[in-house]
Amino acid sequence: MAGKIxxxxxxxxxxxxxxxxLINSRVQLKKTGKDYQACCPFHNEKTPSFTVSREKxxxxxxxxxxxxxxxxxxMEYDNLGFVDSIEELAARAGLEVPRExxxxxxxxxxxxxxxxxxxxxxxxxxxxxxPEASKAINYLKQRGLTGEVSAEFAIGYxxxxxxxxxxxxxxxxxxxxLLRQTGMISEPEEDKCYDRFRDRIMFPIRNHRGNTIAFGGxxxxxxxxxxxxxxxxxxxxxGKELYGLxxxxxxxxxxxxxMVVEGYMDVVALAxxxxxxxxxxxGTATTADHLEKxxxxxxxxxxxxxxxxxxxxxGWKALExxxxxxxxxxxxxxxxxxDGEDPDTxxxxxxxxxxxxRITQSSxxxxxxxxxxxxxxxxxxxxxxxxxxxxxxxxxxxxPAGLFREMMHKRLSEHVGLAQGQLGTQQxxxxxxxxxxxxxxxxxxxxxxxxxxxxxxxLLKPELALLDDLPKEWRTFRxxxxxxxxxxxxxxxxxxxxxxxxxIERWRDKPEFHHLEKIWRTATELPTPESGMEHEFRGALNRxxxxxxxxxxxxxxxxVSAGDASEQEKQRLRQLLSEKQKMTDSHKHSD
Numbered sequence: 001m002a003g004k005i006x007x008x009x010x011x012x013x014x015x016x017x018x019x020x021x022l023i024n025s026r027v028q029l030k031k032t033g034k035d036y037q038a039c040c041p042f043h044n045e046k047t048p049s050f051t052v053s054r055e056k057x058x059x060x061x062x063x064x065x066x067x068x069x070x071x072x073x074x075m076e077y078d079n080l081g082f083v084d085s086i087e088e089l090a091a092r093a094g095l096e097v098p099r100e101x102x103x104x105x106x107x108x109x110x111x112x113x114x115x116x117x118x119x120x121x122x123x124x125x126x127x128x129x130x131p132e133a134s135k136a137i138n139y140l141k142q143r144g145l146t147g148e149v150s151a152e153f154a155i156g157y158x159x160x161x162x163x164x165x166x167x168x169x170x171x172x173x174x175x176x177x178l179l180r181q182t183g184m185i186s187e188p189e190e191d192k193c194y195d196r197f198r199d200r201i202m203f204p205i206r207n208h209r210g211n212t213i214a215f216g217g218x219x220x221x222x223x224x225x226x227x228x229x230x231x232x233x234x235x236x237x238x239g240k241e242l243y244g245l246x247x248x249x250x251x252x253x254x255x256x257x258x259m260v261v262e263g264y265m266d267v268v269a270l271a272x273x274x275x276x277x278x279x280x281x282x283g284t285a286t287t288a289d290h291l292e293k294x295x296x297x298x299x300x301x302x303x304x305x306x307x308x309x310x311x312x313x314x315g316w317k318a319l320e321x322x323x324x325x326x327x328x329x330x331x332x333x334x335x336x337x338x339d340g341e342d343p344d345t346x347x348x349x350x351x352x353x354x355x356x357x358r359i360t361q362s363s364x365x366x367x368x369x370x371x372x373x374x375x376x377x378x379x380x381x382x383x384x385x386x387x388x389x390x391x392x393x394x395x396x397x398x399x400p401a402g403l404f405r406e407m408m409h410k411r412l413s414e415h416v417g418l419a420q421g422q423l424g425t426q427q428x429x430x431x432x433x434x435x436x437x438x439x440x441x442x443x444x445x446x447x448x449x450x451x452x453x454x455x456x457x458x459l460l461k462p463e464l465a466l467l468d469d470l471p472k473e474w475r476t477f478r479x480x481x482x483x484x485x486x487x488x489x490x491x492x493x494x495x496x497x498x499x500x501x502x503x504i505e506r507w508r509d510k511p512e513f514h515h516l517e518k519i520w521r522t523a524t525e526l527p528t529p530e531s532g533m534e535h536e537f538r539g540a541l542n543r544x545x546x547x548x549x550x551x552x553x554x555x556x557x558x559x560v561s562a563g564d565a566s567e568q569e570k571q572r573l574r575q576l577l578s579e580k581q582k583m584t585d586s587h588k589h590s591d
Contacts, residue, residue: 112181119215164195244278273352504517
């Protein structure tokens with residue numbers, strides 16, 4: 001999508017999103033005073049040093065130095081880019097990300113989305129009006145779906161025929177090219193093309209913003225393949241997308257869990273019975289990208305498979321993919337249905353409550369892992385227990401460092417009958433993200449330079465920029481940080497309601513960003529009380545004025561000595577020297 005994201009939108013987004021709620025959806029926080037704490041998700045620790053401030057909308061770890069805004073947290077914790085983090089927060093807040101005209105931040109995919117949305121409406125219309133749509137409607141009714149649920153999931157019908165869609169929205173070369181780029185037409189021969197989907201019930205696959213990005217089509221009749229998905233395109237990557245996730249987010253204000261099932265009809269049938277937290281992979285095994293997306297939405301995932309051999313093998317593959325992502329606070333469970341049943345058929349047989357009882361009784365990842373390994377091992381023999389240890393250790397090594405990993409090693413030692421140290425499963429010392437240790441200051445009164453003190457006070461209380469009669473001569477002082485301080489003050493004069501977190505985000509793509517973050521994360525160590533901030537701020541600016549005068553005086557003295565000074569410069573030098581003498585005399589009298 002072309003154009004930059006406007007700064008005012010980022011300001012509004014940070015106003016709408018509460019950083020405490022965001023982080024708590026991924027890391028369990030505990031209230032301590034006015035702030036919240038947890039063990040840091042970015043390094044292994046047993047004593048909480050990770051603090052989140054609702055007032056400042058900022059997080060900081062005193063152990064490893066991790067710090068930032070809600071945007072920064074998503075970038076680091078979820079491993080997202082800046083734009084993706086903005087879009088994730090916008091989806092959370094129910095906002096559409098606008099773009100400024102001019103500039104280019106990447107390809108503009110809006111025409112593709114518009115073409116796909118138009119195709120969705122076309123298929124929905126065909127389900128209502130096409131002469132042969134009755135067989136599709138009858139099929140949906142037989143599966144117990146109401147018109148309301150079908151409409152919510154935008155289910156449609158691709159009628160028989162080779163060129164229905166092409167006739168509808170492929171009459172110009174431009175329109176035909178959009179159909180080609182979105183994978184809606186096939187071209188087996190040169191100069192010939194036809195509709196990819198024919199005589200199928202159509203399930204639109206939507207991204208987190210609700211844009212259709214692809215389709216899944218179930219055939220009516222005995223043809224093959226039974227299910228056909230759109231091919232991969234620039235807007236659709238099946239290893240990253242999940243059917244039903246957009247609808248789940250739309251239906252539920254808070255998503256406590258998400259259940260991964262295998263088919264479109266499973267998702268829709270479960271929704272029909274009031275289970276709104278089901279999603280489906282798109283004809284592929286669950287990937288790490290799928291899991292990251294799921295864990296960004298909730299902390300608990302249930303994998304639902306058929307109870308046959310193939311289902312259990314698929315469950316084991318899902319477990320292996322999940323292990324590296326099992327940070328503390330996340331939970332994965334495994335539900336295996338009776339042979340011959342899938343969620344669609346089973347919930348229609350037994351209803352919502354019995355089905356949800358099965359979910360409640362599903363196996364935690366830990367139980368599934370050890371039960372599976374022990375199934376073919378004689379646990380009564382020493383050799384069997386040794387075999388369990390050898391098979392389990394490489395699996396547990398995939399777990400991120402943390403409490404869950406320690407508990408899994410402890411459970412293995414209990415099964416084997418040896419102490420953890422004897423198993424050779426000690427925790428590695430490295431952190432997930434390597435950071436230099438942050439030294440705490442020795443004494444609260446550590447001296448700050450005037451420029452750093454001024455910026456620190458400003459970040460603690462941005463409204464200081466609105467004070468009357470602030471010194472101004474410091475602006476001509478040539479020193480690192482002067483231009484930055486001036487820009488900070490000007491931003492707040494233009495937008496007086498900005499908070500520090502919003503102000504810092506304005507510099508994210510600039511070299512000064514990391515300096516601002518560093519100043520901000522240590523700002524709380526400044527001993528000045530709230531009531532004294534105005535006096536301290538004026539004092540810091542006055543000291544900068546003094547330094548500017550010293551710099552100017554030194555330069556003018558050099559010019560006078562070299563005989564290059566004008567009369568105006570000589571007069572200015574006399575003025576500066578006079579002011580310095582008055583200041584010196586004033587200090588003597590005050591002493």
